[in-house]
Amino acid sequence: MENRVTSILLSGVGGQGIILASELICDVLVSCGFDVKKNEIHGMSQRGGSVTSHIRFGEKVASPVIPAGEADYLLGFEKLEGYRYLYMLKEGGVLLMNDYELIPSSMVVKKVSLYPADLSDRIAAAGAGAETTWIAAQEIAEKLGNPRTANIVLVGLLAGRLQKIQKNLSTDQAAWISALEARVKPRYVEINKKAFAEGWNRSE
């Protein structure tokens, strides 16, 4: 195994289930025998603020924080937060974007919404060098009957892409499913498995 460190950045809004998603990803990477480091900030940032989680793996990882412009994967849980951290993605990186907008009341000032209307265009322009996949994870999760599983739809999509791209990652769906079973309360396992499959199946 050559020592190339791979970096995955998750970005979104507090409450979207980013921590669980990153725990699952790390579980699988650790089970594959990698050195893994994961970083996020707890505390104030959880109160509906912008949230990121950094995951890095390889033979030996030094910094737990991904340097700007060096993320191999960016999993955007929300459009604005995906765009906000797009600069972290390296040229030719993999961009997986949830087609979902969360517009807080704090962005409504004097009848005008500060939330950018043209985010899809901006993401397309700024991410021109990236290999981009859009997914309507929120809609998919709602159709499954539990909007809170959107995070697992996104994990499924990332898992599928990792499987195809990372030559050093010899895993299959089973490793992810067993990680899910270990992390999620028993009564939510089935719906989360379905959510995972929805994401995985869109990773072609």
Add this chain to the structure above:
Amino acid sequence: MKELLSGNEAIARGAYEAGVEAAFAYPGTPSTEIMENVARHYPEIYSEWTPNEKVSLESAIGSSLSGARTLVAMKHVGLNVAADPLFSLSYMGVNGGVVIITADEPSMFSSQNEQDNRWYGISAKIPVLEPSDSQEARDMVIEGFKISEAYDTPVLLRITTRIAHCKTLVELGERGQCGSSFTYKKDFRKNILMPMNARLKHQAVEKRLELLAEASETFPATFEIQGEGEAIITAGIDFQYVREAFPEARVLKIGMSHPLPRKRISAFIEANQGKVRVVECLDPVMETQIKSWGYNSVTGKDKTGLLYELSVERLRKAFQDQDFPQAPPELPPRPPVLCAGCPHRGIYYILRKKKAIVHGDIGCYTLGALPPLESMDTCVDMGASISMANGMNAMLARQQAEHPPVFATIGDSTFLHSGITPLIDAVYNRLHTHVLILDNRVTAMTGHQPNPSTGISIRGEKSPQIDLETLCRALGVKDVDVVSPYDLDQVDALLEKHTQIKGPSVIISKAPCALIPLYERSAPYSVDTEKCTFCRACIRTGCPALSAVDQKSHIDPNQCTGCGLCAQVCKFDAIHQVEQQEGSR
């Protein structure tokens, strides 16, 4: 077996393996999860949330005296609260080992300052250990207890946010021997810090520091990495950034940052002809000491600066002038907000309406200072809301100027931490201080830890609930009212009444945090778009469930908890509760 653990989890594990028998803490980001993990995973260890950090450390002294190895954990500013016992404990020394975790916060993700607590080690003349990942955090807890007992000293283990919250792999061991026997011995010279004893103890402390400096030379987590590149001295998380930014560098990585291993550092500097950089975030603690030994060519702070945490990018920029990509500047920020249904919202909504001068405090409610509520004037430290209102009120009485009403707002946990003594001051000095205790039944900001008014201990045992109303009355406050923060008219009327009261008064706003099981959600509200004039009165409550869709207010039914505050502020009767379905929530 290796497990992916955060630094905080690794410290709890280290305590378990070190045979720790008692652990005391007050929650504070980024240290909170240490005690949570001790209580959750290692019931062998007696654990406590104490009312504040001073009590934590003093309890630890008692527990150590009995013979037990004892862990104490707090955030960086918590050590200010515990500084009084810290400096005395340094003189007194330990029986069972004492390791104190200080979790510093460079960049202030959830703090009011970014003080560098390595100074406390220098000032209190005690050893400071600095781990660079979770493995070292676990190892240094174990090593720290050995040092504590061998050198008769409390040990300060200094972590920073990235060490506390980053997860890295840790090799786990077994629980070690614990000295659970009672080994207390009465010792007048050691344990009574009267001047005649303290004078002798100070001599012992200076001698101890010399011995610790020797130990620092061979401390296991201090090591050198060979390389062809420049020579760098570093410690803690900055070691990881150095390794990534300059993989070719020759590195002297410091594990015990007080006292520094002077011989080793001197040898490293001389082997590199004086061309050495020090990489350390915040203050030049190592650099200043190294320069004081006559090595004036050693630099670092001139390039890295004194502010905020370092990073791989910042080091490359500082030393190689390498630029790095930055976030687009024009984006609207997404700051943290009071949650949908939060009981604090109504209070700050009315305080804004009254244009009151509001002395705030430390907790979720500090967010009441941000738009759109913007109804807090000050936030300094735990308990300061009441003391500052006292000081201002004392002057207002002399100045006899027209002024808006002055209120202090403080949470239940913060009140019990440091708010009782200033309330006593208000009674004692007959000040017209009006206090709002925002009692949401839990220590919310740090992740819902129970406190003495919650009725449960960290060990999950039922405990008596401190009754805040009775407490305030017992202190001599005659006017104490309890109100639901969701009844805006009543809150308004009570604030008006209290403004007229001469002498101290207390209003307790009692309602559980919207994120804990005690909170009762009800059916969500929705906007009648026919009636909505988009006056945005509801949006100005700052509720995150509210937003604008097609120039009308909109309520996200998934986020709405049914608190009804927005309906109360709507002048056009445009917001109504959706009919409650049987058993829907």
